[in-house]
Amino acid sequence: MEKFTALEAIVAPLDRSNVDTDAIIPKQFLKSIRRSGFGPNLFDEWRYLDQGEPGMDNSQRPLNPDFVLNQSRYQGAQILLARENFGCGSSREHAPWALLDYGFRVILAPSFADIFFNNCFKNGILPIVLDAASIDRLFAEVAAHEGYRLRVDLEQQQITTPSGASLTFEVDPFRRHCLLEGLDDIGLTLQHVDAIRAYEAQRRAEAPWLFRG
Amino acid sequence: MAGKTLYDKLWEAHVVRQEADGTALLYIDRHLVHEVTSPQAFEGLRLAGRRPWRTDSVVAVPDHNVPTLGRERGIEDPIARIQVETLESNCRDFGITVFGMDDPRQGIVHVMGPEQGATLPGMTVVCGDSHTSTHGAFAALAHGIGTSEVEHVLATQCLIQKKMRNMRITVEGELPHGVTAKDVALFIIGRIGTAGGTGCAIEFAGSAIRSLSMEGRMTLCNMAIEAGARAGMVAVDQTTIDYFAGRPFAPQGALWDQAVAAWRELHSDANAHFDREEVFDAAEIAPMVTWGTSPEMVVAVDAAVPDPAEEADAVRREGMVKALAYMGLTAGTPITAIPVDKVFIGSCTNGRIEDMRAAAAQIRGRRVAANVRQALVVPGSGLVKQQAEAEGLDRLFVEAGFEWREPGCSMCLAMNADRLEPGERCAATSNRNFEGRQGKDGRTHLVSPAMAAAAAIAGHFVDIRKEGK
Numbered sequence: 134m135e136k137f138t139a140l141e142a143i144v145a146p147l148d149r150s151n152v153d154t155d156a157i158i159p160k161q162f163l164k165s166i167r168r169s170g171f172g173p174n175l176f177d178e179w180r181y182l183d184q185g186e187p188g189m190d191n192s193q194r195p196l197n198p199d200f201v202l203n204q205s206r207y208q209g210a211q212i213l214l215a216r217e218n219f220g221c222g223s224s225r226e227h228a229p230w231a232l233l234d235y236g237f238r239v240i241l242a243p244s245f246a247d248i249f250f251n252n253c254f255k256n257g258i259l260p261i262v263l264d265a266a267s268i269d270r271l272f273a274e275v276a277a278h279e280g281y282r283l284r285v286d287l288e289q290q291q292i293t294t295p296s297g298a299s300l301t302f303e304v305d306p307f308r309r310h311c312l313l314e315g316l317d318d319i320g321l322t323l324q325h326v327d328a329i330r331a332y333e334a335q336r337r338a339e340a341p342w343l344f345r346g
Numbered sequence: 347m348a349g350k351t352l353y354d355k356l357w358e359a360h361v362v363r364q365e366a367d368g369t370a371l372l373y374i375d376r377h378l379v380h381e382v383t384s385p386q387a388f389e390g391l392r393l394a395g396r397r398p399w400r401t402d403s404v405v406a407v408p409d410h411n412v413p414t415l416g417r418e419r420g421i422e423d424p425i426a427r428i429q430v431e432t433l434e435s436n437c438r439d440f441g442i443t444v445f446g447m448d449d450p451r452q453g454i455v456h457v458m459g460p461e462q463g464a465t466l467p468g469m470t471v472v473c474g475d476s477h478t479s480t481h482g483a484f485a486a487l488a489h490g491i492g493t494s495e496v497e498h499v500l501a502t503q504c505l506i507q508k509k510m511r512n513m514r515i516t517v518e519g520e521l522p523h524g525v526t527a528k529d530v531a532l533f534i535i536g537r538i539g540t541a542g543g544t545g546c547a548i549e550f551a552g553s554a555i556r557s558l559s560m561e562g563r564m565t566l567c568n569m570a571i572e573a574g575a576r577a578g579m580v581a582v583d584q585t586t587i588d589y590f591a592g593r594p595f596a597p598q599g600a601l602w603d604q605a606v607a608a609w610r611e612l613h614s615d616a617n618a619h620f621d622r623e624e625v626f627d628a629a630e631i632a633p634m635v636t637w638g639t640s641p642e643m644v645v646a647v648d649a650a651v652p653d654p655a656e657e658a659d660a661v662r663r664e665g666m667v668k669a670l671a672y673m674g675l676t677a678g679t680p681i682t683a684i685p686v687d688k689v690f691i692g693s694c695t696n697g698r699i700e701d702m703r704a705a706a707a708q709i710r711g712r713r714v715a716a717n718v719r720q721a722l723v724v725p726g727s728g729l730v731k732q733q734a735e736a737e738g739l740d741r742l743f744v745e746a747g748f749e750w751r752e753p754g755c756s757m758c759l760a761m762n763a764d765r766l767e768p769g770e771r772c773a774a775t776s777n778r779n780f781e782g783r784q785g786k787d788g789r790t791h792l793v794s795p796a797m798a799a800a801a802a803i804a805g806h807f808v809d810i811r812k813e814g815k
Contacts, residue, residue, distance in 0.1 A: 151640050155780045160761045164425040166385035178782045218541040224476040226492035247576050255494035307369045322502040332362040342597035342605045343375050345402045
């Protein structure tokens with residue numbers, strides 16, 4: 134996993150609540166057996182005017198000029214500003230894969246759906262929960278200033294606005310550590326092989342019906 | 347000292363080790379696998395030179411991509427075919443049990459698991475699919491995971507987790523005629539919202555829940571994720587235990603007795619503490635129909651499409667306006683005046699035998715209405731299909747103008763050929779009415795199987811409480 138320490142980048146606002154994982158990456162793109170290449174189909178149904186299918190040349194497709202990511206002022210955005218319950222719906226990790234492949238490393242929202250939130254951390258994306266008033270203020274500032282950028286510092290757990298104002302945010306210490314170091318969860322867990330084996334032996338004795346063969 | 351909730355008990359029984367900050371390694375008893383969220387996990391294992399920790403804990407089945415017609419021709423979509431073949435070759439290479447497309451046990455992973463007894467009370471159950479919450483109906487701790495976690499569970503038999511909060515939703519009383527577990531689920535989501543259970547494990551309790559069959563409890567727990575809760579669960583009672591007798595993966599003989607004794611402890615203590623509680627009266631629940639693009643956008647069948655002008659919150663109001671535009675609906679339209687173009691009966695929410703029976707019972711010698719272009723019935727598994735056919739339900743459906751298909755996820759998410767065309771309106775027994783879920787620009791109304799079948803016959807939504815008593 135790619136480390137995340139700090140980032141200063143353009144912010145793109147997605148002003149709707151309950152953005153679901155079907156909207157983030159529609160199902161026809163889940164047929165891929167790869168982890169990469171989902172970026173061109175991020176928000177496919179909002180972003181393009183035609184019906185997207187795997188294998189299309191996305192550079193030739195008609196763009197929806199009304200969709201925020203198609204507006205020139207948000208090109209190169211790496212921070213997504215979102216509304217409540219972002220990432221609800223399915224567990225598809227293709228959603229964070231698509232966001233990451235597009236270039237997003239930070240998502241700011243008043244709340245996230247649990248599975249999506251968890252999946253972000255496994256892929257080097259930092260989802261940050263801010264209170265609703267702060268989110269509202271950021272939406273207003275992004276709208277008012279073209280080229281609006283934020284600096285997000287995970288080490289300091291701090292967001293700095295262009296005017297120099299700062300916001301602090303909470304993040305789970307274990308997840309912060311993994312992101313800062315780019316750590317592989319499986320490698321960490323396998324440091325506890327003996328504990329897993331011991332648990333398993335005890336469980337096998339107590340509840341043998343859970344073990345076949 | 348406060349007692350323990352069912353979730354507390356399930357959690358504590360599976361903690362391998364715990365850090366001071368509460369981050370725990372949680373042992374996983376059952377890992378269900380399907381073709382869409384597993385290929386990258388198996389590839390990750392290969393790249394790291396790892397093997398699955400315990401192959402006997404894994405059961406795999408292709409369900410999302412499989413065709414529901416013309417199976418003898420295989421899968422025509424080459425990309426979908428590669429994904430299903432990849433699942434089969436991964437299972438072969440790693441020694442994992444898989445029920446392939448030609449196996450009568452094949453079906454939607456959340457129908458197949460309990461049906462085989464692969465899900466048992468007291469287990470931790472995971473799958474790379476958010477509707478894994480279904481299995482909580484059996485007092486299991488069951489939730490969806492992402493593909494990175496699929497790989498993690500394959501490699502270590504554990505998940506890195508923090509404990510969720512405890513929430514209890516109690517529904518007391520007798521469910522009125524025509525009201526099913528699906529309506530209870532939609533009613534609850536309408537009340538608490540799609541983020542109402544975020545961060546929580548929900549226990550469903552109360553006399554209305556206890557009176558549900560296992561199929562009904564699965565429908566309810568299935569929809570816990572649509573209320574934002576990764577896990578939903580129901581305590582063990584005799585209904586739970588009776589379900590497992592004779593199932594292939596369930597224990598037998600002396601082990602059965604030992605297991606049943608342990609299962610009987612799987613309930614919340616009387617003095618258990620819940621962080622959140624909601625109590626509803628069963629008598630208030632009506633057959634429900636969603637009108638928007640989120641499961642919380644739902645009303646009773648005898649209500650009308652709501653008016654955004656009456657919503658005080660600006661973000662919510664804007665969401666309602668967008669939803670009505672997408673759905674092609676006008677505020678104030680009675681739900682029963684909304685015509686449907688297609689009907690879909692099936693999915694991990696409502697693809698079990700009881701659902702097939704409830705839908706068939708609405709036919710009563712009538713036919714699908716002329717304005718309904720397609721009414722699909724997709725059993726949740728090969729065994730559900732066999733049972734339905736043994737009861738003659740397939741003939742009832744076909745004679746009435748429904749199509750009787752092979753098992754799979756089908757039009758719930760339209761990864762295979764079953765889908766809505768732009769602008770088509772569907773009465774669906776599935777779980778999500780998101781934009782584009784059943785096909786780009788398709789319009790989904792979530793309902794129970796009986797309500798879907800009744801809509802197919804009338805050509806529009808009908809209040810099933812008013813007919814066929």
